[in-house]
Amino acid sequence: MDSDKYISLFVSESREHLQQCTAQVLEWERSPTAVEPRDALFRAFHTVKGMAATLGFARLTELLHTAEHLLARLRDEGRPPTPGIIDLYFRVVDVAERGVVLAASGEDERLDAMVLLTELESAAGPQPTESPRTRSSVTTPPEGRPIRVQLRSGVAMPAARAAIVLRCAESLGEVMAVDPPPEQWLADDFDGAFSFRIRTEASGDHIRRVIMTAGEVTDVRVGGEVIPRPKVKRQVKVDMDRLDRLVRLTGEIVVARGRVAALIDELKDSRLEDAGHEMSRLIADLQAAVLSARMAPVGEVYQRFSRPVRDLSRQLGKSVRLELSGGEIELDRVILDELGEPLLHLLRNAIDHGIEDPTDRVAAGKLAEGVITVSAHRERNAAVITVGDDGRGIDEEAVKARSGWSASGDGSSGLLEVIAQPGFSTAEAVTNVSGRGVGIDAVVHWARSRGGTTELATQRGVGTTVTLRLPLSVAIIPVLLVGVTGQRFAVPLGFVSETVRLPTEERLKEIAFRGERVPILETLTPGRGKNGDPRHWRPGVVINVGGHRAALAVDTLLGQEDIVVGPVDAPRGTPAWINGATILADGRPVLILDPAVLIQGEAP
Amino acid sequence: MGQTVLVCDDAIFMRTMIADILSQAGYEVVGEAETGVQAVEQYRKLKPDLVTMDIVMPDMSGIEAVRAICLEDPDARILMCSAMGQQALVVEAIQAGAKDFIVKPFQPSRVLEAVQRLLG
Numbered sequence: 001m002d003s004d005k006y007i008s009l010f011v012s013e014s015r016e017h018l019q020q021c022t023a024q025v026l027e028w029e030r031s032p033t034a035v036e037p038r039d040a041l042f043r044a045f046h047t048v049k050g051m052a053a054t055l056g057f058a059r060l061t062e063l064l065h066t067a068e069h070l071l072a073r074l075r076d077e078g079r080p081p082t083p084g085i086i087d088l089y090f091r092v093v094d095v096a097e098r099g100v101v102l103a104a105s106g107e108d109e110r111l112d113a114m115v116l117l118t119e120l121e122s123a124a125g126p127q128p129t130e131s132p133r134t135r136s137s138v139t140t141p142p143e144g145r146p147i148r149v150q151l152r153s154g155v156a157m158p159a160a161r162a163a164i165v166l167r168c169a170e171s172l173g174e175v176m177a178v179d180p181p182p183e184q185w186l187a188d189d190f191d192g193a194f195s196f197r198i199r200t201e202a203s204g205d206h207i208r209r210v211i212m213t214a215g216e217v218t219d220v221r222v223g224g225e226v227i228p229r230p231k232v233k234r235q236v237k238v239d240m241d242r243l244d245r246l247v248r249l250t251g252e253i254v255v256a257r258g259r260v261a262a263l264i265d266e267l268k269d270s271r272l273e274d275a276g277h278e279m280s281r282l283i284a285d286l287q288a289a290v291l292s293a294r295m296a297p298v299g300e301v302y303q304r305f306s307r308p309v310r311d312l313s314r315q316l317g318k319s320v321r322l323e324l325s326g327g328e329i330e331l332d333r334v335i336l337d338e339l340g341e342p343l344l345h346l347l348r349n350a351i352d353h354g355i356e357d358p359t360d361r362v363a364a365g366k367l368a369e370g371v372i373t374v375s376a377h378r379e380r381n382a383a384v385i386t387v388g389d390d391g392r393g394i395d396e397e398a399v400k401a402r403s404g405w406s407a408s409g410d411g412s413s414g415l416l417e418v419i420a421q422p423g424f425s426t427a428e429a430v431t432n433v434s435g436r437g438v439g440i441d442a443v444v445h446w447a448r449s450r451g452g453t454t455e456l457a458t459q460r461g462v463g464t465t466v467t468l469r470l471p472l473s474v475a476i477i478p479v480l481l482v483g484v485t486g487q488r489f490a491v492p493l494g495f496v497s498e499t500v501r502l503p504t505e506e507r508l509k510e511i512a513f514r515g516e517r518v519p520i521l522e523t524l525t526p527g528r529g530k531n532g533d534p535r536h537w538r539p540g541v542v543i544n545v546g547g548h549r550a551a552l553a554v555d556t557l558l559g560q561e562d563i564v565v566g567p568v569d570a571p572r573g574t575p576a577w578i579n580g581a582t583i584l585a586d587g588r589p590v591l592i593l594d595p596a597v598l599i600q601g602e603a604p
Numbered sequence: 605m606g607q608t609v610l611v612c613d614d615a616i617f618m619r620t621m622i623a624d625i626l627s628q629a630g631y632e633v634v635g636e637a638e639t640g641v642q643a644v645e646q647y648r649k650l651k652p653d654l655v656t657m658d659i660v661m662p663d664m665s666g667i668e669a670v671r672a673i674c675l676e677d678p679d680a681r682i683l684m685c686s687a688m689g690q691q692a693l694v695v696e697a698i699q700a701g702a703k704d705f706i707v708k709p710f711q712p713s714r715v716l717e718a719v720q721r722l723l724g
């Protein structure tokens with residue numbers, strides 16, 4: 001068997017299940033009497049255990065089995081979890097995640113979970129019948145196999161239909177523990193979902209078939225297995241490398257299309273033009289489809305936050321509520337995979353520096369519980385993610401005193417620059433959380449490297465909000481091509497406000513643009529202004545980075561194009577404002593500019 | 605030969621309608637009953653493959669008739685014909701041994717679906 005393939009499937013599926021487990025444990029902690037989080041955990045552990053056992057990972061299997069056993073005991077005894085048990089399950093998820101990694105690299109036996117196993121077993125208490133280790137999940141357990149049934153939604157007389165289901169099930173063996181009990185089925189809120197246990201030797205498939213004969217049944221789950229409903233979306237896991245290859249190839253087709261389109265223009269044949277347009281439209285559709293395959297919802301990253309926020313606020317003795325919204329907003333997988341760390345930085349800052357101690361909050365007339373919000377929404381061709389807190393805000397006086405920086409007018413943007421200096425911190429003591437440098441320099445740097453921007457807004461006593469603006473795709477971006485002495489540069493269109501004519505008068509350092517004084521950037525054209533141009537003007541590109549504008553002087557405007565951004569190994573001495581390079585349709589290279597660095601270079 | 609059906613309903617209209625739906629689909633309606641007592645007698649005599657049973661009938665209700673029939677033949681395939689708002693009665697009929705139910709107003713497709721489910 002192709003064991004590598006199975007192992008990578010095992011890793012990716014297990015991770016998915018275990019990630020959801022953290023959310024379930026948190027949910028269980030919030031409502032200990034709720035049944036669903038416990039059952040969801042049970043199902044997830046059971047599924048991962050099944051995979052681990054199949055692949056022969058004994059240590060991981062044992063851990064999950066024991067974790068599952070305690071859940072079953074709690075369920076059977078109707079026992080809600082103690083805070084100690086909740087903590088145990090947080091640890092189970094952690095250790096299991098580590099176990100998956102170890103197992104995948106062939107080191108399952110290095111998984112040391114003895115302490116955790118002992119604690120799980122003692123929390124379960126003595127087994128009334130047989131020891132948990134010897135119980136096999138294959139033979140019929142004495143309490144019968146659990147069955148969950150879902151009737152078609154909107155079915156006529158669900159209670160009567162459910163009664164038929166039970167009668168069908170009774171033909172197989174003794175039925176017990178019906179939940180909700182039949183006398184509650186006549187209630188209006190019975191939605192046709194119910195479960196029971198059945199003592200039978202029949203196979204899962206057979207049980208399912210018999211229950212289906214009752215009619216109007218859309219889903220039957222036997223034991224821990226899941227039978228997908230036919231209307232569930234079908235998904236295939238695809239290796240990221242393959243997807244990247246598709247994106248690269250599509251990018252090359254887009255580039256080749258440009259070349260063909262140029263030839264068609266020259267030939268002036270209407271039939272060729274029609275065919276060319278058709279092809280262009282299809283290629284645009286293909287590009288959109290391939291890129292959307294790389295998109296994933298921000299919510300995937302959100303799942304990783306609840307736990308650190310909980311742990312950290314406990315550790316610091318703060319009370320914090322995390323509110324997440326916009327989880328459905330989609331981002332390029334590459335950005336999404338990297339997004340977790342910067343957002344965690346911001347969350348740590350918010351908890352450590354932003355949110356006050358409960359007593360201070362109450363003294364300031366706030367609720368003892370601080371609120372941190374993470375939200376995402378879509379703007380034209382960017383995803384905007386904000387992390388906000390209702391804490392004390394940043395003390396601009398302290399920042400000034402420390403840096404010699406002086407705020408002018410709307411100081412927040414300048415403030416970001418100052419606190420983003422590596423190593424800058426106003427924290428009096430370096431905590432092991434986030435005291436050594438606020439870490440925001442890493443966030444600003446990362447966003448910039450991805451063609452995005454960072455903004456900061458703060459108000460003393462009210463709170464701080466950091467806004468990340470990120471491109472939706474990293475693979476193909478629309479750019480404005482400009483020329484300077486034969487060399488061509490690409491300005492990402494997301495940063496372009498518009499193009500203007502710059503006067504070629506001497507010593508002109510800025511122009512008026514929409515009632516604003518906008519500095520002229522001579523980065524590409526050093527010393528050119530003085531020499532004069534026979535036209536008395538030259539073209540300029542007004543770029544806008546998070547509300548800061550500048551007019552970039554160039555020699556010629558060459559038009560708009562989609563370019564494929566490839567990885568670039570910048571040679572030593574490459575100016576910081578060059579962000580990458582790509583090959584154009586005509587085969588010549590073009591350098592991609594980083595507007596954020598260009599504007600920054602202009603700042604005093 | 606088609607499978608045999610006994611149609612029990614106190615209203616001629618309903619009996620006719622059900623009989624039409626079933627005979628058009630190739631089933632053979634071998635008898636009709638207007639009361640619960642008649643239903644039990646006819647079942648004994650005809651041993652049909654399927655019974656359609658109204659719930660509210662004079663003499664003996666449909667549910668009592670189901671109970672009486674199933675006492676003698678637990679494998680009797682009885683399809684309850686009910687109206688909206690009779691869910692509790694349908695549940696009772698099922699506990700008494702009815703195998704499935706349909707809800708008025710009848711749609712031929714629903715009726716046949718249930719009949720096919722019962723007759724396999």
